[in-house]
Amino acid sequence: MALVxxxxxxxxxxxxVKSEDxxxxxxxxxxxxxxxxxxxxxxxxQATGDEWTCSLVAMCLHYLHLVTVSWxxxxxxxxxxxxxSPQSKPSLLFYTLITWTIPxxxxxxxxxxxxxxxxxxxxxxxxxxxxxxxxxxxxxSILITTSTVLTVAGLRLATKTQCDRERRSLTVTAALLPMFxxxxxxxxxxxxxxxxxVFPLVYVVANAFLNWFVLVVCLPSSGNxxxxxxxxxxxxxxxxxxxxxxxxxxxxxxxxxxxxLYIVQPRDDYELQMDPICTISS
Numbered sequence: 001m002a003l004v005x006x007x008x009x010x011x012x013x014x015x016x017v018k019s020e021d022x023x024x025x026x027x028x029x030x031x032x033x034x035x036x037x038x039x040x041x042x043x044x045x046q047a048t049g050d051e052w053t054c055s056l057v058a059m060c061l062h063y064l065h066l067v068t069v070s071w072x073x074x075x076x077x078x079x080x081x082x083x084x085s086p087q088s089k090p091s092l093l094f095y096t097l098i099t100w101t102i103p104x105x106x107x108x109x110x111x112x113x114x115x116x117x118x119x120x121x122x123x124x125x126x127x128x129x130x131x132x133x134x135x136x137x138x139x140x141s142i143l144i145t146t147s148t149v150l151t152v153a154g155l156r157l158a159t160k161t162q163c164d165r166e167r168r169s170l171t172v173t174a175a176l177l178p179m180f181x182x183x184x185x186x187x188x189x190x191x192x193x194x195x196x197x198v199f200p201l202v203y204v205v206a207n208a209f210l211n212w213f214v215l216v217v218c219l220p221s222s223g224n225x226x227x228x229x230x231x232x233x234x235x236x237x238x239x240x241x242x243x244x245x246x247x248x249x250x251x252x253x254x255x256x257x258x259x260x261l262y263i264v265q266p267r268d269d270y271e272l273q274m275d276p277i278c279t280i281s282s
Contacts, residue, residue, distance in 0.1 A: 001204075001208040001211075001212075002038055002204075002207045002208045002210070002211040002212075003035070003038060003039070003042075003211075005208070005211035005212045005214065005215045006031060006034060006035040006038060006211050006214075006215075007035070008215055009027075009031045009211070009214055009215045009218070009219055010028065010031050010032065010035060012215075012219045013027045013028045013031065013219060014028065016219075022078065022089075022092055023075075023169065025092055026071060026074065026075045026078065026092070026095075027218055027219070029071050029096065029099070030068060030071040030072060030075070031214065033064050033067040033068040033071060034064075034068050034180075034211070034214075036064050037061060037064035037065055037068065038207070038211075040057060040060055040061055040064065041061060041125075041187065044057040044124060045057065045061070045123050045124050045125055045191070046123060046124070047124055048120060048121060048122065048123065048124060051120045053124075054118075054120040054124040055118050055120055055124070057124040057125075058118035058119065058120070058124045058125050058126065059107050059111060059118065061124070061125055062107050062110070062118075062126065062135070062136060063103050063104055063107045065136065065184055066103035066106060066107070066136070066139065066140075067099060067100060067103050068180060069139075069140050069143050069144075069177065069180065069181070070098070070099040070102065070103055070143065071099050072143075072147065072173055072176055072177050072180065073143040073144075073146060073147045073177070074095045074098070074099050075169065075173050076146075076147040076150045076151055076154070076170060076173045076174070077095075077146075077147075077150060078090055078092075078095060079154060079166050079169045079170055079173075080150045080151075080153065080154040080157075080170070082166065083154050083157040083158055083163060083166055084157070106135070106139060107135075110135040117135070119191075122191070122194075123191045125187070125188065125191055126188055128188060128192055136184070140181055143177070144177050144178065144181065147173065147174065147177055148174065150170075151170045151171075151173070151174040154166065154167075154170045155167055155170055155171070158170065172217055172218055176210075176213075176214070176218075179210050179213070180210060182206065183203070183206050183207050183210050186199065186202055186203040186206050186207075187203050187207075189203070190202070190203040
């Protein structure tokens with residue numbers, strides 16, 4: 001169910017994306033990292049046959065989850081920068097380089113510091129027993145705190161300037177960050193408690209809810225703002241209608257000035273005889 005929502009979100013975002021639509025570009029990158037992490041989790045989390053392969057899967061999962069959180073925080077930072085200086089347009093290339101490279105460096109450092117930090121015996125992911133929660137929870141906590149501060153400041157600016165689209169984007173991102181972190185933590189609990197069906201079931205439901213929430217809330221909010229082409233088209237239609245109304249009014253006025261309209265033509269006997277019949281029929 002989660003993958004269906006992710007593919008639908010990607011398809012809808014790719015269909016609506018434009019060269020200057022920054023919100024859609026950020027949504028595509030976020031959803032791409034989220035979809036890849038979900039696919040890798042489903043297909044490779046139980047690949048414990050080879051230790052090196054299992055470690056690689058765990059590192060990729062760690063990396064993709066950090067990329068997702070980084071993009072959510074980048075969306076908050078981008079929206080806030082647009083509110084501070086509406087005339088400027090921050091470069092998305094900078095955000096792309098930061099969000100896709102910094103998590104890779106962090107995962108590489110974690111691997112060098114603790115080579116046995118990832119779980120490779122029962123599953124291919126982080127281990128509660130080996131202390132690998134800190135390399136994920138610490139940067140995520142920092143990003144959530146930073147995003148919360150920027151969201152509060154951005155909401156104040158958006159309220160003053162009446163920027164409904166930016167206010168909606170900040171609110172949704174502020175809700176998605178803790179939701180995604182909770183789903184990640186539930187995945188670790190589900191893998192550590194396979195003897196019970198409670199935690200796996202809770203994880204499946206929470207993961208599906210998160211991805212359908214992204215589809216329902218994020219995609220329409222990014223597409224609510226109408227493009228300039230649609231506004232220009234509506235303006236042209238309104239101008240055409242106004243011109244037609246003016247033309248019709250002018251023609252009616254010209255016709256009313258013609259004296260031929262006020263000359264009553266003589267009617268023959270047949271028409272006079274048909275008048276009572278037409279009146280009764282009506």
